[in-house]
Amino acid sequence: MKTASPPVTAVTFTGKRRAEVAARWVSLTGAAAILVVLAYMIIQLFQTSWPIWKAHGVGWIFGSTWNPAGGVFGALPFIYGTLVTSAIALVVATPIGVGTALFVSELAPVKLRRPVASVIDLLAAVPSVIYGLWGILVFVPLIRPAQNLLATHLGGHIPFLAPPSPGPGFLAAGLVLAIMVLPTISAVSREVFLTIPRDVREAAYALGSTKWEVIRMAVLPGARSGIIGGVILGLGRALGETVAVLLVIGDVSAISKSLFAPGYSMAAVIANEFREATEPLHIEALVGIALVLFVITVLIDMGARLLVHRTAARA
Amino acid sequence: MKAPSTRRKLVDRTMLALMGAAVLVAIVPLVAILVEVLLKGIGAVRGLGFFTQAPPGDPTSPAGGIGNAIVGTLLMVAGASVVFIPLGILGAIYLVEYGPGTRLARVVRFFTEVMTGIPSIIFGVFVFTVLVLRTHHFSGWAGALAIGLIMWPIVVRTSEEILVRVPTTVREASMALGIPKYKTILKVVLPSAAAGLTTGCMLAVARAAGETAPLLFTALGNQFMSYSMGQPISAMPLEIFNDATSPYPAAVARGWATAFVLIALILVLTLVARFVTARRGG
Numbered sequence: 028m029k030t031a032s033p034p035v036t037a038v039t040f041t042g043k044r045r046a047e048v049a050a051r052w053v054s055l056t057g058a059a060a061i062l063v064v065l066a067y068m069i070i071q072l073f074q075t076s077w078p079i080w081k082a083h084g085v086g087w088i089f090g091s092t093w094n095p096a097g098g099v100f101g102a103l104p105f106i107y108g109t110l111v112t113s114a115i116a117l118v119v120a121t122p123i124g125v126g127t128a129l130f131v132s133e134l135a136p137v138k139l140r141r142p143v144a145s146v147i148d149l150l151a152a153v154p155s156v157i158y159g160l161w162g163i164l165v166f167v168p169l170i171r172p173a174q175n176l177l178a179t180h181l182g183g184h185i186p187f188l189a190p191p192s193p194g195p196g197f198l199a200a201g202l203v204l205a206i207m208v209l210p211t212i213s214a215v216s217r218e219v220f221l222t223i224p225r226d227v228r229e230a231a232y233a234l235g236s237t238k239w240e241v242i243r244m245a246v247l248p249g250a251r252s253g254i255i256g257g258v259i260l261g262l263g264r265a266l267g268e269t270v271a272v273l274l275v276i277g278d279v280s281a282i283s284k285s286l287f288a289p290g291y292s293m294a295a296v297i298a299n300e301f302r303e304a305t306e307p308l309h310i311e312a313l314v315g316i317a318l319v320l321f322v323i324t325v326l327i328d329m330g331a332r333l334l335v336h337r338t339a340a341r342a
Numbered sequence: 343m344k345a346p347s348t349r350r351k352l353v354d355r356t357m358l359a360l361m362g363a364a365v366l367v368a369i370v371p372l373v374a375i376l377v378e379v380l381l382k383g384i385g386a387v388r389g390l391g392f393f394t395q396a397p398p399g400d401p402t403s404p405a406g407g408i409g410n411a412i413v414g415t416l417l418m419v420a421g422a423s424v425v426f427i428p429l430g431i432l433g434a435i436y437l438v439e440y441g442p443g444t445r446l447a448r449v450v451r452f453f454t455e456v457m458t459g460i461p462s463i464i465f466g467v468f469v470f471t472v473l474v475l476r477t478h479h480f481s482g483w484a485g486a487l488a489i490g491l492i493m494w495p496i497v498v499r500t501s502e503e504i505l506v507r508v509p510t511t512v513r514e515a516s517m518a519l520g521i522p523k524y525k526t527i528l529k530v531v532l533p534s535a536a537a538g539l540t541t542g543c544m545l546a547v548a549r550a551a552g553e554t555a556p557l558l559f560t561a562l563g564n565q566f567m568s569y570s571m572g573q574p575i576s577a578m579p580l581e582i583f584n585d586a587t588s589p590y591p592a593a594v595a596r597g598w599a600t601a602f603v604l605i606a607l608i609l610v611l612t613l614v615a616r617f618v619t620a621r622r623g624g
Contacts, residue, residue, distance in 0.1 A: 043522045046522070046524055047522055047523055047524055049524075050440075050523070050524035050527070051436075051440045053432065054432050054433070054435045054436035054439070054440055054441075055436050055440065055441065055446070056432075057429055057430075057432030057433040057435070057436060058432075058433040058436035058437060058441070058446070058447070058450045058498075059446065059450065060429065060433070061433060061450055061453060061454055061457065061494070061495065061498065062449065062450060062453055064491070065453055065456075065457060068464070068465075068468045071468060071471055071472060072464075072467065072468065072471070075471045075475075122364065123364045123367055123368055124364075124368075125364075126360060126361045126363075126364025126365070127361070127364050127365045127368050129361050130361040130362060130364065130365050131365075134358060134361060134362070141620075143365060145616065146369055146372065147365075147368050147369070147372075149372060149609075149612070150368070150371070150372050152548065152608055152609070152612045153372070153375060153552075153605065153608075154551075154552025154553070154554070154579060154604065154605075154608065155552070155553075155554060155555070156552070156554040156579045156582045156583050156586075156601075157375065157379065157552075157582065157601050157604065157605060158375070159583070159586060160582055160585075160586045160597060160598070160601055161374075161375045161378055161379070163586055163587070164586065164594070165374075165378055206371045209368055213368070235346065236346075237346050237350055237351065237353075237354035238354055238358060239353060239354040239357040239358060240350070240354070242357075260459065263459050264459065266461070267459075267460070267461025267462075267463070267464070268461070269461060269462065269463045269554075269555040270554045270555055270579075270583060274583075274586055274587065294461055294463050294555070297463055297467065298463055298555055298558055301467070301470070301558065301559045302558065302559050302562070313467075314467060314471065317463070317464055317467040320461060320464065321460065321461075321464045324459065324460060324461055324464075325456055325459075325460065328456050328459040328460075329452075329456055332452070332455055332456065
């Protein structure tokens with residue numbers, strides 16, 4: 028609950044009263060400035076990319092060929108790459124994130140709780156570029172033999188695992204993203220579990236439940252929408268992650284069914300091509316992709332936070 | 343009361359083991375990364391020159407260092423902090439002191455949270471269109487602005503959480519003595535929250551120092567030692583980014599060393615901030 032500040036006393040002199048009013052307005056400006064800047068960002072991105080929206084409507088985003096040299100701009104390969112890597116990241120990170128949160132809030136002895144939680148949160152402090160560096164120089168060579176093995180033996184039967192598997196690709200990027208997204212899901216789930224009142228758990232124990240049954244029946248149901256909120260927050264993060272994905276996904280603008288194949292993502296293509304984009308249309312296309320990414324992540328983020336707030340408020 | 347059946351016990355044990363396994367799976371990458379950065383990074387730091395010299399002109403040479411990157415990061419972070427830390431604290435002051443409960447405060451608080459989730463590259467694109475396109479060159483100022491925009495919501499949120507914890511009694515006592523509200527905030531509330539505010543800023547700085555994407559087309563990077571913010575300037579994350587894909591082993595080694603320095607900086611800031619918060623019962 029936020030503490031309310033007591034009202035200004037009536038015994039201030041005019042000069043002090045003016046200073047008072049000024050202080051109020053100055054701080055209000057500081058707060059409102061955030062809204063102004065956010066609005067300006069959307070407007071500016073839209074304005075810069077306007078020509079390409081005007082010329083090609085909304086459909087150009089779903090074109091499947093991206094060829095700046097030839098003047099063809101279709102963003103579908105990037106949307107595909109972004110979605111696939113984010114999906115992999117969530118599928119891997121959600122069980123692990125929820126599992127660690129359950130461990131910290133339900134299983135761990137009280138002394139262990141803070142340290143374990145802190146260590147997991149430390150994953151979030153590592154900069155994206157270092158994940159990328161480690162990803163391309165250590166992680167990818169590590170999983171390449173396994174990928175090749177799966178590809179050669181199972182690739183004929185399962186299209187997801189088809190060769191070629193040069194190393195960098197959707198799966199590698201998805202796994203690195205999973206590590207990066209994991210602390211978000213874990214932290215939100217942990218907070219949500221803490222809001223479940225003790226009585227619910229104790230009632231379940233009183234009925235003779237095992238620890239897991241208590242979790243399954245008493246803790247998880249009430250926490251469900253909060254966990255979903257955390258997962259969606261993680262999704263928002265995964266969608267926008269740039270440098271780590273850029274270094275590990277292979278940077279090939281192609282749509283491929285195989286998880287081992289190299290691909291591209293929206294954030295990665297913006298990062299890679301922006302510096303050398305000289306033609307206005309190229310820049311406009313990239314800014315257009317940025318606008319789409321911006322709107323999608325903001326909407327997803329807003330939805331996730333509303334979900335989490337609502338769960339916390341209900342408790 | 344009947345004891346749980348063997349099947350239930352088995353399920354119980356399995357699920358609990360899985361949860362423990364999840365924790366291990368989560369911790370392994372962190373340890374792996376830190377160890378790797380430490381091992382590969384320390385080897386490439388050859389003496390103090392590493393911190394003061396720019397990279398060598400010859401990419402195959404292991405000489406030189408990342409002095410330009412360190413200077414660039416420090417300059418841009420300082421530039422961003424000078425503007426956006428006071429601005430952020432000001433916003434937090436409104437949220438806690440002058441406007442709690444108002445609709446504006448609720449909206450600002452919500453969108454500040456949303457702003458922390460915006461991909462950092464979007465800020466880079468925004469600053470590019472607003473500053474770089476108009477002035478026709480990349481610069482340290484553009485990089486500082488991009489980093490500052492990322493720091494801003496973090497400063498607001500952490501400051502808000504700290505200011506809210508200052509007990510009302512402190513404010514009331516001050517006003518009972520006849521001190522006007524704005525002076526109360528300035529001379530009583532802020533100083534008592536100073537430790538918490540500092541740690542919040544340290545976390546914001548730690549985050550800003552590690553960002554790469556917003557710098558790619560604002561500060562651009564610079565191979566040479568430069569103290570000029572009006573020109574392209576290097577930064578540690580940019581250095582790591584360029585070295586990660588370099589075909590020259592000497593450059594890659596430099597990348598690991600830079601990663602080591604960067605992560606040491608971030609870890610120190612983060613752990614000190616956490617330690618201070620924990621000690622004060624945060």
